[in-house]
Amino acid sequence: MRNTEHLEENLDESTDVSIFAAGALCWRVKKRKLEVLLIHRQRYDDWSWPKGKLDKGETLAECAVREVFEEVGLPITLGIPLPSIRYAVKPGMKQVHYWASSVDDLPPMPDGKEVDVAIWCSPNKARGLLSNPSDLEPLEALTAAHEAGTLETWPLLIIRHAKAKPRSAWTLAEGERPLAATGKRQALYLQRLLMSWHPGRINTSGWMRCISTISPYAQATKAKVKLVPWLTEADHKRNPAKVAATIEKLLTRTNATAVCTHRPVLPTILATLAEHMSPAMGATLPLTDPHLSPGEVLIAHVSIAEPGRIVALEQHKPYED
Incomplete structure (x- = not known):
């Protein structure tokens, strides 16, 4: 069995990170199968998790909750922390912190500004759609936790x-x-x-x-x-x-x-x-x-x-x- 226990560190304030962001992998179980929520952003023409940059004075946790609500209209409560990811952007290195979040059967509602499509899909379909390879790491942690019964x-x-x-x-x-x-x-x-x-x-x-x-x-x-x-x-x-x-x-x-x-x-x-x-x-x-x-x-x-x-x-x- 895969080890699904996760240890989350405090905000990494290392000097090589110039942008901090946060988001959530929203999940639900339909007909005993795990589904995750993906969004498509027309500006970048990419598929990703709901996420965004921290506002001034905002905590990472607040940012994750706010971004999900702003982008797909879902009020969430944070669950287990998932691995954070890093990747290079024009201003420097960007670090995104993620949490899992169990949601009701409410349909996702894109905001129409940044997000034009939001879909529920299987983890396998998500693997094929995600544009940033780094986004696979939190997905694998979430699916492993589901398989081990430690996601809820x-x-x-x-x-x-x-x-x-x-x-x-x-x-x-x-x-x-x-x-x-x-x-x-x-x-x-x-x-x-x-x-x-x-x-x-x-x-x-x-x-x-x-x-x-x-x-x-x-x-x-x-x-x-x-x-x-x-x-x-x-x-x-x-x-x-x-x-x-x-x-x-x-x-x-x-x-x-x-x-x-x-x-x-x-x-x-x-x-x-x-x-x-x-x-x-x-x-x-x-x-x-x-x-x-x-x-x-x-x-x-x-x-x-x-x-x-x-x-x-x-x-x-x-x-x-």
């Missing part, structure tokens, strides 16, 4: 709270320490980023800096927020097993969920997640302190066919002033 997943998002005011500058109760100005901007950035996975539930520490981190997203989406005492620094220190049990319970579900907590709690969460993935994937977890930066997100994609099994990981860096 739900996301568990682990969030370290945004940047807070320094402990040394705070004299009141630790649970009331608020976000710094940068942290407030990180929380707004997270609001936009999380929209790409639409977690409908948020389990969070009840301390102020965690609540403030997830509040913009929760208010914008009406996501259900649950205060979990064990996710605070103090309660975790007294009984880390409660945190492990919380994560274990979440992994038995199938709905997109976010967890917001503190740096000292992360080792317990990461150790629990590691038990649900291959050793090779576990070795890629951010196991060294600080594990995640303030406002950073780790996403574990959990198999629906095999409840509790994590089949892909990705990390998203926080907003930085």
Whole structure:
């Protein structure tokens, strides 16, 4: 059996890449057969995946969702990350990041500006139509995941709270320490980023800096927020097993969920997640302190066919002033 587990890195900011773009391989299963969505662009007379360049200040995930909606009219939620591709263009090297995205049976609707045709087709037909040979790599990863039963997943998002005011500058109760100005901007950035996975539930520490981190997203989406005492620094220190049990319970579900907590709690969460993935994937977890930066997100994609099994990981860096 082919190995379909995928590890996604943060945005590659290497100097040889001059253009960043993002898109998605939309997929569905009709009569037990996998179909993917291809678009034809009249300007270039080519067949490709829905994709486009990042707008200023936009995250890769936001870009992928936006481009699919603008080009074919499909609102999507991102699934497992797929291999990114690079190829040369006139301004230099272009890097395109892709995700898989399961969609309903809605017919694609080309925008008529850039895209004149959008079709559902088999992976084999897509291989024959794709104009850029590089676009075959994410397709092969998607079909391999389908064959292995790891394409259909739900996301568990682990969030370290945004940047807070320094402990040394705070004299009141630790649970009331608020976000710094940068942290407030990180929380707004997270609001936009999380929209790409639409977690409908948020389990969070009840301390102020965690609540403030997830509040913009929760208010914008009406996501259900649950205060979990064990996710605070103090309660975790007294009984880390409660945190492990919380994560274990979440992994038995199938709905997109976010967890917001503190740096000292992360080792317990990461150790629990590691038990649900291959050793090779576990070795890629951010196991060294600080594990995640303030406002950073780790996403574990959990198999629906095999409840509790994590089949892909990705990390998203926080907003930085």
